[in-house]
Amino acid sequence: MTVIALSGPIGAGKSTLTKILAADLGSQAFYESVEDNPVLPLFYADPAKYAFLLQIYFLNTRFRNIKDALVADNNVLDRSIYEDELFFQMNADMGRANQTEVDIYRDLLHNMMEELKTLPKKAPDLLVHIDVSYDTMLKRITKRGRSFEQLSYDPTLETYYKTLLEYYGPWYENYNYSPKIRIDGDKYDFVESKEDQTAVITQIEDKLHELGQL
Numbered sequence: 001m002t003v004i005a006l007s008g009p010i011g012a013g014k015s016t017l018t019k020i021l022a023a024d025l026g027s028q029a030f031y032e033s034v035e036d037n038p039v040l041p042l043f044y045a046d047p048a049k050y051a052f053l054l055q056i057y058f059l060n061t062r063f064r065n066i067k068d069a070l071v072a073d074n075n076v077l078d079r080s081i082y083e084d085e086l087f088f089q090m091n092a093d094m095g096r097a098n099q100t101e102v103d104i105y106r107d108l109l110h111n112m113m114e115e116l117k118t119l120p121k122k123a124p125d126l127l128v129h130i131d132v133s134y135d136t137m138l139k140r141i142t143k144r145g146r147s148f149e150q151l152s153y154d155p156t157l158e159t160y161y162k163t164l165l166e167y168y169g170p171w172y173e174n175y176n177y178s179p180k181i182r183i184d185g186d187k188y189d190f191v192e193s194k195e196d197q198t199a200v201i202t203q204i205e206d207k208l209h210e211l212g213q214l
């Protein structure tokens with residue numbers, strides 16, 4: 001039983017690599033709630049009003065995903081729960097949540113994380129982190145085309161995305177819930193190039209071999 005979690009900024013390629021990796025390993029893919037997420041468009045329209053609600057929504061849906069993924073065989077999760085606090089901290093630092101909301105959210109998150117310790121597997125076996133530059137991130141957000149994520153929808157998203165990248169660097173360095181591997185998302189086009197796709201899969205499989213998980 002091997003559980004892999006993807007991490008990385010918006011548009012890094014997590015969902016795409018989750019699909020590729022799950023197909024390659026014969027695992028089940030677990031995606032975060034985006035298309036069916038009723039709060040996400042509200043958040044992008046009015047971040048200060050909906051930051052807390054969106055965070056609670058993601059926490060709830062991700063926790064359900066994790067409970068399913070950590071008890072079944074061979075799964076790939078398209079974002080780790082460990083990134084949730086990064087998002088909320090950043091939004092709070094940008095003035096979109098107050099200290100009471102931050103304190104309540106943290107308490108709830110840590111309370112729920114305690115529950116994970118009772119599961120057969122307490123953390124993923126491997127975190128696969130996709131690193132991207134701002135230019136790559138923006139190119140992919142544009143390519144995917146969700147209207148409310150576009151700079152034309154809200155030009156202040158440029159600052160939001162650049163700040164997000166600044167939070168991700170230290171987050172990845174400090175991440176220690178499981179072994180981890182960094183994929184160069186600028187270098188590898190695992191959508192258009194079969195060769196790049198193979199190179200990325202090989203890096204991940206080599207790491208799984210090294211860990212005795214494959």
Ligand SMILES: Nc1ncnc2c1ncn2[C@@H]1O[C@H](COP(=O)(O)OP(=O)(O)O)[C@@H](O)[C@H]1O
Nearest residue numbers: 010011012013014015016140144188189190191
């Ligand atoms: N390595 C890559 N090279 C080129 N395009 C990519 C790559 N990874 C993802 N994409 C494209 O970028 C967009 C965002 O990818 P997605 O997997 O949805 O990102 P995430 O789940 O991290 O937000 C999609 O249109 C996808 O086809």
Ligand SMILES: Nc1nc2c(ncn2[C@H]2C[C@H](O)[C@@H](COP(=O)(O)O)O2)c(=O)[nH]1
Nearest residue numbers: 009010011034054055058084087088149
């Ligand atoms: N404020 C938050 N936004 C979040 C969180 N997790 C995801 N998201 C947003 C970012 C994207 O617009 C969308 C999907 O994320 P992808 O990286 O998969 O494109 O949801 C969060 O915890 N807080």
